[in-house]
C-alpha cells in the first residue's frame with residue numbers, strides 16, 4: 705500500500721463531492737457543507753488553487769492511485785500567522801490502516817517547508833480518540849483544553865488543542 709499526498713486538480717471535482725458527502729462527520733466541523741454540491745466543490749477547488757502555498761496547503765490523500773481522504777494545514781490569522789491549523793478526513797473503509805498517521809507525517813513536512821510556520825496545531829473533540837492518537841504519534845503534545853470553545857450542531861463542545869513546534 706502506497707500512501708501519497710497529491711495537489712487537488714479541477715478534474716477531482718466529482719471525487720471531492722463523493723468524499724465530502726460520504727465522510728463520517730461525527731467529529732468534523734460544521735464548516736463542511738452538507739450536502740456537498742457542485743457549487744461547494746467549485747468554490748473550494750478555486751480557493752485552494754488561489755491560496756495553496758500562501759495561506760495554507762491542501763492535499764488529497766491517495767492510496768494506490770485512489771483518493772480516499774483530504775488533509776490541510778491552514779495559516780492562522782493576524783498575530784498567529786506563523787501558526788498553521790491541521791485538519792484531515794479519511795473515508796471510513798480506510799480507517800485504522802495507518803493512513804491518518806502517515807498523511808499527517810507527510811503534511812507537517814510540507815506545511816513547515818512551504819509556509820515557513822513555527823508551529824502546527826490540531827484541534828480535536830475529546831471523544832475523537834483516533835484523531836488525538838494520530839497527532840500524538842506524530843509528536844504533537846496536548847497544550848490545552850478549551851471548554852465549550854466550538855459550536856457543533858448548535859451545541860458548545862470542548863476542544864483539545866495539540867501543538868507541534870517546528
Ligand SMILES: CC(C)(COP(=O)(O)OP(=O)(O)OC[C@H]1O[C@@H](n2cnc3c(N)ncnc32)[C@H](O)[C@@H]1OP(=O)(O)O)[C@@H](O)C(=O)NCCC(=O)NCCS
Nearest residue numbers: 731792793794799800801802803804805828833834835837
Ligand atoms: C481521525 C482519522 C483521520 C484517523 O485516521 P486513521 O487512518 O484511521 O488513523 P491511523 O490508522 O493512522 O491511526 C489511528 C490510531 O487511533 C487508534 N484508534 C482508532 N480508534 C480508536 C478508538 N476508538 N479509541 C482509541 N484509539 C483508537 C488506532 O488504534 C490507531 O492507533 P495505534 O496505531 O496506536 O493503534 C479518521 O478516523 C477520520 O477520518 N475520522 C473522521 C474525520 C475526523 O475525525 N477528522 C479529524 C478531525 S480533528
